[in-house]
Amino acid sequence: MSAHQHPHEEQDFLFKYVFSQDHKMISKQFLITGFIMGFIGLSMSTLFRLQLGFPGESFWIIDFLLGSWAENGVMLPDKYLALVTMHGTIMVFFLLTAGLSGTFSNLLIPLQIGARDMASGFLNMLSYWFFFVSSVIMLISLGVEGGAASAGWTIYPPLSALPQAIPGSGLGMTLWLVAMAIFIASSLLGSLNYIVTILNLRTKGMTMTRLPLTIWSFLITAIVGVISFPVLLAAALLLVFDRSFGTSFYLSDIYIGGQVLEHAGGSPILFEHLFWFLGHPEVYIVLLPALGITSEIVSTMSRKPIFGYRAMITSMLAIGFLSAIVWGHHMFVTGMNPFLGAVFTFTTLLIAIPSAVKVFNYITTLWKGNIKFSPAMLFSVGLVSTFISGGLTGLILGDSTLDINVHDTYFVVGHFHIVMGLSGIFGMIAGVYHWFPKIFGRMLNNNLGNVHFWITIVSAYGIFFPMHFLGLAGVPRRYYTNSEFPLFDNLFDINTLITWFAILAFFGQLIFFFNFVYSALRGPKAPQNPWKGNSLEWTTGVKHIHGNWPGEIPTVYRWPYDYSKLNDNGDYVTGEDFIPQTVPLADGEKDGGEH
Amino acid sequence: MIALVAIVAVLLVIATAVQILKIAELRATESGKEIYEISAKQSKAQALLLMVFLVAYFGFFAWQVWKWGGLMLPVSASEHGVGVDELMNITLWFIIPVFIITHIFLFWFSYKYSFSETRKALFFSHSNKLEMFWTIIPSIALTVLILVGLSNWNKIMTPVASEQEHILIEVYGQQFSWTARYAGKDGKLGRASVEYIEGVNALGIDISDENAKDDKIVKGEFHLPKGVPVQFVFRSQDVMHSAYMPHFRAQMNVVPGLKTQFNFIPTITSEEMKKITNNENFEYILLCNKICGAAHYNMQMDIVVESKEDFEKWLAEQKEFSAE
Amino acid sequence: MTTISLDNLDNIKYKTEIRQKTAKPLLWIGLMSIVMFFAGLTSALIVSKSNSIWIKLEVPSMFFVSTILILFSSLTYQLSLSFTKNNQLKFATITTILTFVLGISFTVTQFYAWQQLYHSGVFWAGEQSNPSGSYFYALTALHLLHLFAGLISLLVVVTKSILKKYSPTTILGIQLSLTYWHFLTALWVYLFFFLKFIA
């Protein structure tokens, strides 16, 4: 390999590590920035869980970390909302959109399709730096006068438009909007690159039906992003106009702070439509990459082809398409036309069908496999479990009639954390365990990984399953405390239990972060193909080189799921239980993806 | 000082962990293996834990139902709510078995087919029959759910016909309280707008409007008659709120610049509900369910449901708007 | 499908090959996101229109002028590409400059149109404004913002054209800029009819 080493090895630090245009380095940058943001989001949730579990009790740590946001160790009610808002924003956008897609699309697209790099390394670099700047602004907004944005991650006006209504809607919200605008630019630049790279730069023989499911999921995610993020930008822009210039797109008939506002003729409902036109697809922007990643892992670790490759692709396409026409299910009780409500119920429940198909295909892939339980595989099984558990309660929320009584309650919080939060996180973490050798050239410690998995799944269900019960008892979300209602008095135990599990979850993640840092620096050196995978990334060397393959890019002859394929004599074709994509088809052998 | 001790302690923990990892790696290499290799035994151990987890998960579910099932909302106190609860039950009877069966398969297969050096996995990449099967079955189940759901939905969302006997109430939200306004004898609510808000006239009622004169404004708690359709109209003064009356399975957002509506027929009086729930202090409640500011968590109003006669007596005692 | 090995990864040939292959798709998908942006805004307008206080506005006469100007500019830009392809580089330069001038005139007429609107009592914001007016200004201004990007790309093409950097075979830059410019024209025509007949 050294014969091919290039002057790039000596390029100066700044361009190698900071303004790198190499997709592998950009992937690392996304991963680390995403994890830092994720850790902050996680810490916030632990803090406000303390308040919910032990309302009014004084905590040293809250005083220490929150400063003026707390009084005598108890956080203030409006700052509770600021924490919830920032937690939601950071988790959804910064960790599970940029962190997840940014890391794995960047790492795997060129490696798995056989390309030297992204279509445009420059745009790719910009994408990361926009994300970085956006993260920094979002964090700065935590420290400004009035506090960070506090209107919920959905920033519905008028609350988000009027500093009179909540202090966080002052400078904090302005910075939120600026950060999100930059974030959207980052996401669009990334998506452009992913789509074009996948469509145009595949290596010889890499037809669309020979792409690993990861790539399909990144492609569909990117398309969904390109279609929906601009609409969020439009929504945010009109909100900026209303806030800063006094237009009336969303505001009308408001009396606040002792005076009537000039705004007339706008409608907050309009904002909801625009927001959820992104907001719902966003759920799938989080979910689809996680599904793609785990499909790959489940197949590799079960030593079996993924069951129903084509059905998996069709389901993802169907989910991607349907995700754009279901947004109204977030608005059943906004007074929308009941007929529209009926239409949205219909489209929403339709999404359950491709989702169900995916679940059954996962399970069938396990059947008669030969499953090695690496931490990545454990998290993948965990994802299938969370996807089922959270998806099923979606049938309740998607039904307009039932939604009337559970809308905006803790039932919703339980549902979306399990189906989107946990599935997204599990998929992302599974991906990190599986491709860590590709990212850092070293192996993570399995024992710590197993412990991490067990703590995570136990505490995750411990946190979010009981929330359904709170919701069915009528507890609204975004409440600073439930202690003001006699109705909720006997639910205290549930809240305390949830908080204990949240604390456990927090410490469980510390194990992971330790494992991550330790292994990245000191872990055992990785072999080239530790999981005996078929796809192209395992044909590249452990050491990263610019351009990925030292000589020619390998040609591809088959789909990536030829695991445990036998010849007519009942033996493995290659002598081992896997056939890399670079091995030509034998005479008369059919390619798996082609049926 | 505490911080210093804490930092030292954390550093020590990390250093110990690093040492342990190093030793483990060395021991693995000595036995001729790499530490990251996963043996059949290790894999089986995790698979076994997955089975344990499955049982624990179901157990946890059952425990929650047993422990907290009684704390859920009591029977619906409105007519349409009974339909909602029924639909909820149908849906749950569909969801829970699917949840259990898929989980059993998922974890059982994981356990059963855990890695062994001797077994070969089955190359089984697709089956049109199976895939058709599990596309069609969910489709049928969902069609049923949709049809039942939508027939309920259309009924619930249809406003009370104006010629039918009913009570008209405006529920008015502002940071952070609720006010109710009854239409009075004429059955009509007087015009209102933020322009007219002044002093005690917090609802912004147009004093010159004839319809407004007999309107009755109440705070703190409001009453509903049993068995009579109640037509609600919602208005907000400042930001969005949501009028949530969980016992009646009723919720509607309260949006500035927009009038929204909801209607239901109360079927159980407060007194009856106290007996049903075995709770002396039971009160129906209206709470805010859309984030609306710092005190969002404490924006509430009590609701009293009583017989029609009691209700009329109570209403007669309330002052008319013109009297204020 | 690239067969270039690592040794010449950074050479110009490899870079141009990738650029040839991906620049246009990148642009097209970028345009798709701009379409979605304006689709969002114009559907917002349709939703807002149902409000009772919505006032229907007349399109200021200047918008007719600007429409004609931008249509012409598209034409001249297209001509410039043909000239380059036929190796008539001088004409190409002239038509590109003409396009740029037309683009600037379009910008100026937009400002006049806003003045017209303002004088006829249509305000962007404030007590006397109506959402219909705000949409008018917002949509046209956001279009203009995108047009500025087009003008910058034109400026680059003009400069390179003067420096004789183009030949009948090296026209990717012009093609990209041209596609974007046509897109801006189409977008404007859409907005114009939308404002005239729907708003």
Ligand code: HEM
């Ligand atoms: C241990 C981890 C986590 C805990 C303990 C936690 C806890 C919570 C709780 C209790 C709420 C509701 C607060 C309220 O309504 O008053 C909440 C809101 C939310 N969480 Fe998490 N969460 C965690 C992880 C995540 C993850 C991974 C995601 C990623 C999707 C996420 C996304 C959100 C969102 C979007 C909201 C809504 C924020 C809003 O209401 O505006 N959370 N979280």
Ligand SMILES: [Cu+2]
């Ligand atoms: Cu949704």
Ligand SMILES: [Cu+2]
């Ligand atoms: Cu409220």
